[in-house]
Amino acid sequence: MSAFTNHFLFEFKTGIRNSSAMLMLYMLPLGFYAAMGFIMVEINPGFKELLIPAMIIFAIMSSMILGFPTGLVEARESGIYRSYKINGIPAVSILIIPALSVGFHGLITSAIIAVTAVPFFDAAEPINWLALVLISLLVVFTFSTLGMLIGVVSSSSRAVVLWSQLIYLPSILVGGMMIPLSLIPEAFQKVSGLLPSTYAMQAYFAYAYQQESIIEPWVSITVLITSGILALALSIFLFNWDSHNDTRRGSPLLGLLILIPYVAAILYSTLS
Amino acid sequence: MDQSVVTVKNFTKTYGDFVAVDDISFEVQHGEIFGLLGPNGAGKTTTLECLEGLRQPDGGEMQITGVDPQREPSKLRNLIGVQLQTSGLPDNMTVEESLNIFSAYHGVQPRHELLTRMGLEEKRKTQYHQLSTGQQRRLSLALALSHDPRLIILDEPTAGLDVSSRTELHNMMQELKSQGTTLILATHDMAEAEKMTDRVAILLSGKIVATGSPRELTAKGSGMTKISVSTEDSILHNNENTFPAVTPHGIKEEYSIYFSTDPGPTVSAILNHLASNNDSLIDLRVERPSLEERFLEITGNGGTE
The missing domain is CATH 3.40.50.300 (P-loop containing nucleotide triphosphate hydrolases)
Structure with missing residues (x-):
């Protein structure tokens, strides 16, 4: 087997062997999905419209924003990357293979949600399933690279929690996942423009459900793609083999450049 | 090459x-x-x-x-x-x-x-x-x-x-x-x-x-070999004689301890002395200067040999 296959299979199995990974990849998102399906749909029948896209984004965020970067930081701090480096494992493999593996798990969880939500919870069925799949792939790309960047720039697990929660909690509150974006006050709508989940929800609405979206569909797709590419490039550029390495190529603060596509989208929507 | x-x-x-x-x-x-x-x-x-x-x-x-x-x-x-x-x-x-x-x-x-x-x-x-x-x-x-x-x-x-x-x-x-x-x-x-x-x-x-x-x-160091001798009657404990190439001896538990720059003649002289005084040997240990001692010597001097 090739180096890539061996490495990918190991990372994929880790998602099942490791109890914390299992919690973030499957138990938390599916448990939350079941709770939302049973409770929220009863309280607010309108939530049926949001259930599938919101829970897919939630599942992907949990694994890639909460779980994935912590693993990257812990591996760096425990000297695993040093072992990898002296054995010829390139930085790109160290970052991309775990991201692909986590993304694969995220897609499995998303598939479980998409397939069960209609029969179990009477969720609104997507009109265009292919669009649902393609946007889910894009959302996995955007969030996995964002999680990668958080892991690369964070000096400790505590810093990961800080950065992750800056995205995770606001996404749930004002990212259109629990309450439609149109019902959120305008000031909060502006804040939600800084969150990838907002663009992901709008893209699902526009393409998979063929509903009118508040953000122009091409803007949502452009932001998700640009953010993913930028986060990937910044992660590779800022990657550090260990916390004592003196050959780092740039300050971790460069990671804030990831805000560029989001700020540009807010400016575009304000000016147009 | x-x-x-x-x-x-x-x-x-x-x-x-x-x-x-x-x-x-x-x-x-x-x-x-x-x-x-x-x-x-x-x-x-x-x-x-x-x-x-x-x-x-x-x-x-x-x-x-x-x-x-x-x-x-x-x-x-x-x-x-x-x-x-x-x-x-x-x-x-x-x-x-x-x-x-x-x-x-x-x-x-x-x-x-x-x-x-x-x-x-x-x-x-x-x-x-x-x-x-x-x-x-x-x-x-x-x-x-x-x-x-x-x-x-x-x-x-x-x-x-x-x-x-x-x-x-x-x-x-x-x-x-x-x-x-x-x-x-x-x-x-x-x-x-x-x-x-x-x-x-x-x-x-x-x-x-x-x-x-x-x-x-180790050869560049003080070059002293440690000789430890234990005998039945411990006559070496009170021995006023000096053996060839040794520093003044010390006593540690039942052993008389010598540091010698030329251990061969020193050991021969000690054995002869025991035989002539009808004392019998229990244990004899000859320890060459170790790298550890040499290392401590060098590092103890701040790196000066």
């Missing part, structure tokens, strides 16, 4: 204002076990990490069989095998997976016989965090050998190992040497260095303060 596998010339490394390694030079010859000795913080690990390409030197030159570790890292990976002092593998990675992955990245077939040699055959499916410290070290060595490198770098390889694991590792090192592999061993265990190495460099505060074979280094 030049047999140097490692060449280090005027190597310097600083961390801010702190000079970790200060203008050192040494060579490691093909097929030898070279020891890098020194107390904690002497600069051993920094030197090795620069050789391994993990850190960037601030000055000087380094080459491993003509390859610059910083400029040609991909060539370096296949030349060296490294057992790091502080390194790890993912907790959930099994022994077999680690061998398969690392071999694949080196572009070689996994050498499963290495697991047998390291006594890890039964642990193939065991995850890294379930291995004992000794097993983790042996796995690390197996991975370092997986691509049959020309140079093996071992940083404190026996730290935390029990006696039998240490012996196993030492046997392994001798076997590798006999196969023509060059080894660099960083350690602060002087007994290990004396037993295993062909030549050593002693580092102190970032400078090399002594180089040579363990025998050469």
